[in-house]
Amino acid sequence: MDHRVIILIFAGALLSVSFAQTRQFYFVNTPLNWTNAQSVCRQRYTDLATIENTTDVDAANVALSSYTGKAWIGLRDDMVNSWRWSLSDSSFYGVGESTFRKWSSGEPNNYNGQQLCGRFYGNGLWDDQFCSEALPFVCYNGTIAGTPSYILINAPLNWTEAQKHCRQNYLDLASIQNDAENNIIKALVGGRTVWIGLYRQKVWSDGSQSVFQYNIVSQQGSFGDQCVTVEKPGQWSNNECNSQFPFLCYKAVPLNVNNFxxxxxxxxxxxxxxxxxxxxxxxxxxxxxxxxxxxxxxxxxxxxxxxxxxxxxxxxxxxxxxxxxxxxxxxxxxxxTGALLSVSFPHTRQFYFVNTPLNWTNAQSVCRQNYTDLATIENTADVDAAIVALSSYTGKAWIGLHDDLANSWRWSLSDSSFYGVGESTFRNWYPGEPNNLNGQQFCVRFDSSVNGLWDDDDCFWELRFVCYRGELPFRFY
CATH class of the missing domain: 2.60.40.10 (Immunoglobulins)
Known part of the structure; x- marks a missing residue:
């Protein structure tokens, strides 16, 4: 998914690259439950608000400037995948194995909307718990003779730290695919309560993979699936999704260009x-x-x-x-545009763009048969004239400069009487060019998209090319 930024002003050098979308936030002051708010946002805008960074937080606060209270945003408990295993490789699980559960009666209850990690009781049943609790945990270490190998770690850690330890030292936190594996872990933990690899997470309505979240305050005594509201200045809280609040939508609009x-x-x-x-x-x-x-x-x-x-x-x-x-x-x-002046200057040649990709030698042959030769460029006026000839094309094209090994760089038109003082040696190289990469770059390309700069390349590549014919009067630009 494309990264999006709220502010429509970017600083930076001309070579900076921006991303294609941004968001404009819209506050809808009609109390609805989360699902109905989502439906309205998708019908009228793009979706319920996704907030990915502190800049988004500031923009959301502006949209909420006339309102004091809670408003739905697009973050909620994951209803589709809900509980998932830390070991996420789908090839690891057979049919139905990734969905095996052994919940204790009444669990999971997601108390206060913050019980997002799976806990294994010593009796072999599971419940959900706050991920910040420090517990022993069970790691998975592959199979031995077809039987899964589990490692009990008695050092209490929170769920995230336990996951990190298992991944660094074994494979991952334990996944449990059936009753047999559940019984193995039950025997291993010896009555302890431990972390296993089961967890759930909140997701954005529009599918954004952003992990940005403020600390989410939970409502005491709340149960079940929770959706998130925002209050100025950036306070987020869990609420039961069937509660009714106004809501914040966004509309995706393209970002304006920088450095025009x-x-x-x-x-x-x-x-x-x-x-x-x-x-x-x-x-x-x-x-x-x-x-x-x-x-x-x-x-x-x-x-x-x-x-x-x-x-x-x-x-x-x-x-x-x-x-x-x-x-x-x-x-x-x-x-x-510049004013038309009557001052006469030396002649320049007329350039022709040939929109047929050929290697340099064949391009030279076509130019000599149909015009005069591949383009010779003697000065900046010629550069500008060649750019005009290429105005319908953005890219690189062969010109007449080539390396004959004996005399180094020279023009395809070799008649010395054609050139005035210094004209045959005019160059308009890119910085760092020519570099003769791999010792095979003996022909020159003209880049109409970057000030008519040149670089060297392998002559066998098939490119479009620029020919010239005769000379035309040239006026000062």
Whole structure:
């Protein structure tokens, strides 16, 4: 299940990764029993409130700010699995063996809603007890000649400490699958009262696996299954589930993106960047249009380039994260494109993106047959022009730089008269690249999603690629 955070503001570096959902809490001031409250929350919102951390506690307190008293949240005794064994491997149990019980009359009664651990009497019967009580305990140590081996530990510990001791020194606290095993332990304990591996736990209505819980205050004299209420400022208490209280629901909404920023702009191009949210996609709204943006692989930031804009024009970009069919509330960024200048600069080549994965050699052949060559990039203006050519694609693509072993890195177009001073040696490497991993990375990839940076890779990989043809007049961006 996705981790969720209440506060819609995250601090951190641009490379931070957020998770896809958060919760908004809603207080319903209609007294109902826990089951009916759960039904209302599931119909109108997402579920009864799940509270996973102290930030959630603060947000729940805000939702309860106009109310003084108890309100149901989504935590209750586990009704489906109820009692379970510490040794949880399902392959360990035969049919019906995991559900074998030997309760004493009237047990388990879950007195005060806090008797969550199984206790073995010396007479062979069981009851439920507060897990904090210190008792001797019985560990399970596998089988000997087909017969289960149990170890009695006379040092009194609470149930959790007893479980830890058994798991560290043997296999686990004792599981009991039938009368024969129950009789073995009865003979072993010699009239003592001991812990065995049976326990129950509380669960969240929405299935969250969070183990966060405040100390839960129990109502004296209460019996049976217990559900949890919350009171400001974060006090939780057990109550019989058929009691009637107002309740706290939550609605899952996607988290807004962090660090929505302008990466670069030209006369007609804007490149935007934001921190990735796990499991989310995005919608970018501007100028009366919407662009659907899929999340790229990896944990780095998301980069998206918008082209064919008007020079010297102000645009408002609204960005929404999308989870399932639900959008976040959105964040906004206003950008003005560069003004169109009449200053002439040296020519640059026109780039073409070929959306057919080929190895580097075959990509070179296609470019030479249909254009001029694989892309040569001599300066930052060429980098920007190549990014424009790749505006419909987020990923890495071959360019014309390769290692010929004799002269190291060189361009596919080898005519020296083509290059001015320093142009053939322009590089735009990622930090730490090229690294020639495994001594086989002799060809270069251009990454349109990260500022047009380059790295080296094995030439036999099949990637999309960038060709160029001729030269076009180039204006200052």
């Amino acid at each position: 920023t302008l990466l670069r702009r030209t006369e007609t191009i804007v490149t935007l960047q934001w921190s990735k949210i796990i499991n989310a996609s995005y919608v970018l709204q501007f100028n009366g249009t919407e662009r659907m943006i899929a999340a790229p692989d990896g944990d780095g930031p998301v980069t998206f380039t918008v082209s064919s804009l008007s020079a010297g024009t102000t645009y408002t970009f609204n960005l929404y994260s999308v989870y399932g069919n639900t959008r976040s509330t959105g964040v906004q960024l206003t950008v003005t």
